[in-house]
Amino acid sequence: xxxxIIDFRVNRSPFMIAYVVKSxxxxxxxxxxxxxxxxSMFRFIxxxxxxxxxxxxxxxxxxxxxxxxxLMDPFPVQFARFVSNAAQLQFGVSYRQGRPVADLLAERxxxxxxxxxxxxxxxxxxxxxxxxxxxxxxxxxxxxMILSVSLIGVSLPTFLIGIGLIWLFAVELRWLPxxxxxxxxxxxxWSTGLLTTSGLKSLVMPxxxxxxxxxxxxxxxxxxxxxxTMRTDYVKFARARGVPERTxxxxxxxxxxxxxVMTIAGLQLGGVIAFAIVTESVxxxxxxxxxxxxxxxxxxxxxxxxxxxxxxxxxxxxxLVVDLLYFALDPRLRGAGPASAH
Amino acid sequence: xxxxxxxxxxxITLKARLARAWDxxxxxxxxxxxxxxxxxxxxxxxxAASLGxxxxxxxxxxxxxxxxxxxxxxxxxxxxxxxNTVYLLGTDNQGRDLFSAILxxxxxxxxxxxxxxxxxxxxxxxxxxxxxxxxxxxxxxxMRVADIQLSFPAILIALLFFGVARGLIxxxxxxxxxxxxxxxxxxxxxxxxxxxxxxxxTMVERNKEYVQAARVMGRPAFFIMARHILPNxxxxxxxxxxxxxxxxxxxxxxxxxxxxxVPATQPSLGTLIxxxxxYLFSGEWWILFFPALALVLLALSINLLGDWLRDALNPKxx
Numbered sequence: 001x002x003x004x005i006i007d008f009r010v011n012r013s014p015f016m017i018a019y020v021v022k023s024x025x026x027x028x029x030x031x032x033x034x035x036x037x038x039x040s041m042f043r044f045i046x047x048x049x050x051x052x053x054x055x056x057x058x059x060x061x062x063x064x065x066x067x068x069x070x071l072m073d074p075f076p077v078q079f080a081r082f083v084s085n086a087a088q089l090q091f092g093v094s095y096r097q098g099r100p101v102a103d104l105l106a107e108r109x110x111x112x113x114x115x116x117x118x119x120x121x122x123x124x125x126x127x128x129x130x131x132x133x134x135x136x137x138x139x140x141x142x143x144x145m146i147l148s149v150s151l152i153g154v155s156l157p158t159f160l161i162g163i164g165l166i167w168l169f170a171v172e173l174r175w176l177p178x179x180x181x182x183x184x185x186x187x188x189x190w191s192t193g194l195l196t197t198s199g200l201k202s203l204v205m206p207x208x209x210x211x212x213x214x215x216x217x218x219x220x221x222x223x224x225x226x227x228x229t230m231r232t233d234y235v236k237f238a239r240a241r242g243v244p245e246r247t248x249x250x251x252x253x254x255x256x257x258x259x260x261v262m263t264i265a266g267l268q269l270g271g272v273i274a275f276a277i278v279t280e281s282v283x284x285x286x287x288x289x290x291x292x293x294x295x296x297x298x299x300x301x302x303x304x305x306x307x308x309x310x311x312x313x314x315x316x317x318x319x320l321v322v323d324l325l326y327f328a329l330d331p332r333l334r335g336a337g338p339a340s341a342h
Numbered sequence: 343x344x345x346x347x348x349x350x351x352x353x354i355t356l357k358a359r360l361a362r363a364w365d366x367x368x369x370x371x372x373x374x375x376x377x378x379x380x381x382x383x384x385x386x387x388x389x390a391a392s393l394g395x396x397x398x399x400x401x402x403x404x405x406x407x408x409x410x411x412x413x414x415x416x417x418x419x420x421x422x423x424x425x426n427t428v429y430l431l432g433t434d435n436q437g438r439d440l441f442s443a444i445l446x447x448x449x450x451x452x453x454x455x456x457x458x459x460x461x462x463x464x465x466x467x468x469x470x471x472x473x474x475x476x477x478x479x480x481x482x483x484x485m486r487v488a489d490i491q492l493s494f495p496a497i498l499i500a501l502l503f504f505g506v507a508r509g510l511i512x513x514x515x516x517x518x519x520x521x522x523x524x525x526x527x528x529x530x531x532x533x534x535x536x537x538x539x540x541x542x543x544t545m546v547e548r549n550k551e552y553v554q555a556a557r558v559m560g561r562p563a564f565f566i567m568a569r570h571i572l573p574n575x576x577x578x579x580x581x582x583x584x585x586x587x588x589x590x591x592x593x594x595x596x597x598x599x600x601x602x603x604v605p606a607t608q609p610s611l612g613t614l615i616x617x618x619x620x621y622l623f624s625g626e627w628w629i630l631f632f633p634a635l636a637l638v639l640l641a642l643s644i645n646l647l648g649d650w651l652r653d654a655l656n657p658k659x660x
Binding site: 030033034041045152155156157158159160163166167171178270271274275277278281292293295296297299301304308311312315319 | 490493494495497498501502504505506508509510588592595596599600601602615619622623627630634637638641642645
């Protein structure tokens with residue numbers, strides 16, 4: 001994000017501005033489309049009035065309530081109201097729990113965010129390290145083992161990986177707790193599991209489960225990109241000049257893999273949040289994903305709609321940031337615009 | 343894969359046809375890939391076993407009358423306390439033979455997998471043909487929806503659809519409709535890939551001479567799409583469908599594991615794993631392990647088959 005801002009100041013070509021505006025417009029359009037889906041769910045599934053009034057409400061009461069809720073207004077007006085409410089994070093009241101959806105989300109957001117960010121970090125650090133290793137020692141026995149394990153692991157469903165870890169670390173070895181977040185510390189409205197031992201212990205298995213798929217993805221990407229770079233002329237030239245191998249690996253090859261790796265890592269962050277649904281259910285992690293699964297089971301439409309909007313927002317923002325980062329990281333893209341007269 | 347030709351052909355005997363199939367590139371590559379052969383054998387065995395569950399299974403696993411509670415928690419390979427029958431893979435908490443349960447369970451898994459893939463193929467190929475052939479605004483709308491959908495994980499879309507469908511269907515029908523809702527949910531979450539692929543090849547095909555000729559002859563657009571373009575764009579669809587079959591089976595297992603899939607009266611492999619998970623801590627490992635193993639073997643062999651098919655049909659990758 002920071003890189004992009006710096007770059008934006010230095011390089012304020014009309015092309016760049018057009019690019020930013022276009023990306024932003026697209027993001028807004030996608031959000032509106034998702035909002036329309038969420039609103040339709042809200043409006044047309046079940047009867048919002050029945051969900052609010054008691055059994056003994058008269059027809060008149062119901063009509064009054066419907067008018068109060070604005071259900072008599074024309075569709076575009078209702079949709080506009082929905083969008084403006086959503087922008088202020090008001091998604092109504094949960095049918096099942098009878099509490100504002102915004103409160104429910106705020107309560108569970110920290111658990112999911114900590115899980116997702118740590119998983120992404122784990123995938124990135126270990127993925128890059130293993131990718132570099134398997135590229136450098138590409139005919140080594142260990143490299144082959146790493147690659148085949150990752151291949152088998154990818155075809156395992158996420159929930160089975162989680163159950164396997166529980167069996168190993170919680171049942172057999174008894175090292176780690178099998179469910180929940182452990183003790184959490186409150187910092188303002190945010191609750192964190194990062195400051196207590198039991199909180200950190202509880203994070204290990206969910207992070208491994210959630211990060212595994214992304215890890216293999218990043219590892220393969222780094223490996224193939226590095227092997228690609230090692231074949232280029234400038235690496236051959238560097239070798240001929242007598243530059244040490246180590247410098248070639250890390251200065252030339254690894255640095256060049258960063259653009260695609262950052263792109264994929266950014267785009268996968270949305271996927272991490274979505275797959276947290278499964279991981280959270282396996283480990284009974286009190287996050288947004290588990291909340292969503294419950295909402296689906298009990299047809300709690302306001303929670304479903306709000307979760308949909310949340311995921312869409314995360315996706316759109318990460319896509320946007322990656323779009324712009326890409327532009328900032330890769331100098332070749334900048335000059336390519338119609339505005340720059342080279 | 344060839345264009346339609348209307349001249350009467352000489353009768354081809356079955357033997358000649360088999361010989362030609364044996365000599366084809368695909369068969370050659372199959373014969374030279376041990377992985378593909380093992381995967382295919384595995385798939386066929388699992389498929390046959392689940393289709394023949396009625397005859398193979400020693401027990402009608404989901405008929406409560408067939409169960410004996412005294413046989414509950416029998417270890418694999420041991421005889422039950424009540425009926426003294428030997429259970430190859432052990433029994434669960436109700437004395438249900440796990441081997442039979444897995445056979446019936448994989449039948450549900452495979453049924454949902456095949457049906458949802460069929461649903462997404464029909465939907466995706468249809469919309470892809472339409473987008474590629476008609477172009478213009480139709481194309482823009484279909485492809486934009488596909489783009490948006492492709493950027494969300496399938497599991498999320500399936501869950502969302504499942505929830506919506508539950509809201510629309512009256513609660514008394516939930517049990518009966520669950521399996522169909524599941525099929526549509528998984529199917530809907532995977533159509534975009536087919537649409538994108540088919541649209542691409544349709545746009546290439548529609549400008550070729552044979553399509554122009556058909557158009558000049560006054561063939562209706564639907565006929566041209568179905569009869570002329572469709573046969574030429576099916577290659578990649580087959581590859582995607584095979585790989586997606588494995589994904590659909592995993593997706594179904596995941597949804598059932600989360601408790602939003604098939605009803606408990608018709609358990610799939612995912613449901614069995616969900617039940618088995620409860621016994622992880624009490625030492626009855628087989629209730630969880632064998633259904634999980636069956637799921638992994640099923641998904642893995644179909645996946646490997648799909649990988650092989652992709653490489654075999656695309657000589658550039660070899």
